[in-house]
Amino acid sequence: MSLFQYRLPEVHNMLNSKAVSVSELTESSLSAIADHDSKVHAFLTLNEEGARASARALDDKLASGAARGLLFGLPAGIKDNIVTKGLRTTCASQFLTNFQPIYDATVVSKLRQADAVTIGKLNMDEFAMGGSNENSSFGAVRNPWDLERVPGGSSGGSAAAVAAGEVFFTLGSDTGGSIRQPASYCGVVGLKPTYGLVSRYGLVAFASSLDQIGPITRTVEDSAYVLQAIAGYDAQDSTSAKVDIPDYLSSLTGDIAGLRIAVPKEYIGEGVDASVRESVLSALKVLEGLGAVWEEVSLPHTEYAVAAYYLLSSSEASSNLARFDGVRYGVRVDEGGGLLDLYHNSRSRGFGPEVKRRIMLGTYALSSGYYDAYYLKAQKVRTLIKQDFDEVFKKYDVVIGPTAPTTAFKLGSQTEDPLTMYLNDILTIPVSLAGIPAVSVPCGFAEGLPVGLQIIGKEFDESTVLRVAHAFEQHTEHHKARPQL
Amino acid sequence: MSITVKDVQHVAKLARLQLSPEEEGTFTEQMNAILQYAEKLNELDTENVQPTTHVLQVSNVMRDDVVKESLSQEEALLNAPEEEDGHFKVPAVLE
Numbered sequence: 133m134s135l136f137q138y139r140l141p142e143v144h145n146m147l148n149s150k151a152v153s154v155s156e157l158t159e160s161s162l163s164a165i166a167d168h169d170s171k172v173h174a175f176l177t178l179n180e181e182g183a184r185a186s187a188r189a190l191d192d193k194l195a196s197g198a199a200r201g202l203l204f205g206l207p208a209g210i211k212d213n214i215v216t217k218g219l220r221t222t223c224a225s226q227f228l229t230n231f232q233p234i235y236d237a238t239v240v241s242k243l244r245q246a247d248a249v250t251i252g253k254l255n256m257d258e259f260a261m262g263g264s265n266e267n268s269s270f271g272a273v274r275n276p277w278d279l280e281r282v283p284g285g286s287s288g289g290s291a292a293a294v295a296a297g298e299v300f301f302t303l304g305s306d307t308g309g310s311i312r313q314p315a316s317y318c319g320v321v322g323l324k325p326t327y328g329l330v331s332r333y334g335l336v337a338f339a340s341s342l343d344q345i346g347p348i349t350r351t352v353e354d355s356a357y358v359l360q361a362i363a364g365y366d367a368q369d370s371t372s373a374k375v376d377i378p379d380y381l382s383s384l385t386g387d388i389a390g391l392r393i394a395v396p397k398e399y400i401g402e403g404v405d406a407s408v409r410e411s412v413l414s415a416l417k418v419l420e421g422l423g424a425v426w427e428e429v430s431l432p433h434t435e436y437a438v439a440a441y442y443l444l445s446s447s448e449a450s451s452n453l454a455r456f457d458g459v460r461y462g463v464r465v466d467e468g469g470g471l472l473d474l475y476h477n478s479r480s481r482g483f484g485p486e487v488k489r490r491i492m493l494g495t496y497a498l499s500s501g502y503y504d505a506y507y508l509k510a511q512k513v514r515t516l517i518k519q520d521f522d523e524v525f526k527k528y529d530v531v532i533g534p535t536a537p538t539t540a541f542k543l544g545s546q547t548e549d550p551l552t553m554y555l556n557d558i559l560t561i562p563v564s565l566a567g568i569p570a571v572s573v574p575c576g577f578a579e580g581l582p583v584g585l586q587i588i589g590k591e592f593d594e595s596t597v598l599r600v601a602h603a604f605e606q607h608t609e610h611h612k613a614r615p616q617l
Numbered sequence: 618m619s620i621t622v623k624d625v626q627h628v629a630k631l632a633r634l635q636l637s638p639e640e641e642g643t644f645t646e647q648m649n650a651i652l653q654y655a656e657k658l659n660e661l662d663t664e665n666v667q668p669t670t671h672v673l674q675v676s677n678v679m680r681d682d683v684v685k686e687s688l689s690q691e692e693a694l695l696n697a698p699e700e701e702d703g704h705f706k707v708p709a710v711l712e
Contacts, residue, residue, distance in 0.1 A: 234692045328673045341671055370678040371671070439655045450632060457633070459705050464698035471708050472633075480635040485643075488634055492625070492644055493651060495632040509658050511668030516661065518669055551650050567672025591672075 237334020316584025
């Protein structure tokens with residue numbers, strides 16, 4: 133019997149009644165990884181000894197009757213671009229193969245304060261650049277629903293590990309859809325919080341104005357628990373928001389009567405698979421049945437989002453990745469040619485093709501003579517995209533559409549064509565550019581592959597996003613389906 | 618506007634990347650495709666639009682000037698590929 137079929141409160145009840153111990157929970161996670169991970173390849177580094185030691189300490193805490201954290205005893209996986217003190221953090225790059233962080237990211241400290249157990253570090257696209265997890269320099273993750281297909285990216289390992297029942301929850305990072313799109317492909321719940329709600333201190337930066345850490349879980353309720361534990365102002369992150377953190381759990385009322393839903397015609401039109409559209413329309417019927425009303429709206433600048441995103445994110449990446457020079461950490465290739473050669477050789481040997489492509493694109497977009505035409509233009513288009521959402525949110529509570537235009541595609545089918553790959557993110561990127569929250573929840577299957585429903589909310593209105601997602605989940609069974617591994 | 622292999626070589630130099638001739642060819646092709654796609658943005662008139670550099674209204678974030686412990690030399694050098702006498706070692710930059 134797998135412990136992972138239970139909801140978080142159920143696990144806590146089992147711990148309270150001594151039906152299970154934290155050590156047993158941890159062993160169950162490690163044995164699920166032993167059973168499945170040779171097929172799925174979600175983990176890059178296992179923290180077996182550390183996890184067992186944490187579990188023993190938590191069992192002692194349980195026995196002593198001391199106050200327990202919100203995520204007490206739950207086995208968790210962490211995307212490998214979030215630094216963990218003393219536990220190898222590679223960003224799935226050859227550049228950082230042996231990198232041992234000397235501090236914990238704020239989210240990692242918060243998970244520890246909440247009494248979660250860190251099982252290990254999860255595979256991803258190198259430096260979080262990609263939409264399929266095929267850019268990991270340690271080998272791709274496979275989708276637990278069909279091992280010939282991608283799990284999505286860049287948090288592919290984070291989504292696949294939850295779908296495969298290897299850990300109770302994971303943390304991912306989302307820059308243009310990297311939590312929501314793999315959650316959609318793997319049939320799990322992925323939440324990208326409002327930019328600034330969760331500290332980015334200790335997240336290896338890809339595109340600083342877009343990156344945001346968030347939870348990937350089996351249920352919306354679990355997502356609310358994890359968000360509760362990791363949200364909040366952090367003085368270590370200068371982009372952290374000083375906002376009051378509501379009680380996300382109390383927002384899970386199941387009541388959405390009178391809720392106003394906007395469905396952008398651009399999100400269900402051309403380019404979206406018929407089967408995906410059908411699942412989303414059925415989901416809207418469920419929400420209608422619960423008393424919500426929906427109307428079609430327009431987000432007219434949607435078609436410009438992907439171009440703006442790739443210019444902005446690549447520009448920021450080229451700047452952020454300048455620090456990888458082979459001097460202070462990471463790969464160093466010294467062939468005796470002097471300092472500049474050391475930089476060139478270390479970076480060329482350390483970075484994979486997708487990372488190089490984006491650094492090149494970003495360096496070009498920021499270079500003299502092209503800044504206004506590309507970078508500044510993209511920032512202005514970002515304003516228009518944000519204004520589209522502002523306008524719609526004057527009248528509606530949430531925006532709903534598919535998370536991705538298709539279900540998971542086959543490994544290798546798009547690797548030769550970066551532009552097509554980039555277009556897979558067309559439905560998640562506008563949200564990232566606007567900095568607003570969105571969750572992907574399972575809403576059906578097309579030819580045996582999961583389809584994700586994206587629920588988008590106003591700035592810092594995670595409560596409404598979670599309330600709608602939870603109400604939907606309570607009246608459907610999609611999230612209960614499990615892949616056969 | 619299209620970019621040439623020469624442009625790619627120049628950008629690679631700025632980005633401190635050494636590209637193989639094969640990579641130069643591939644990147645020229647792929648960057649042209651992506652930049653051509655980016656031309657799409659020119660369909661929009663953004664003359665009077667303010668750029669969004671940051672989605673939140675935060676500026677000039679300061680923290681209190683408090684004396685605290687910094688990293689130890691040992692920690693700072695922990696991941697150094699090469700070190701000597703408590704310093705990061707680099708090839709000679711002066712003749």
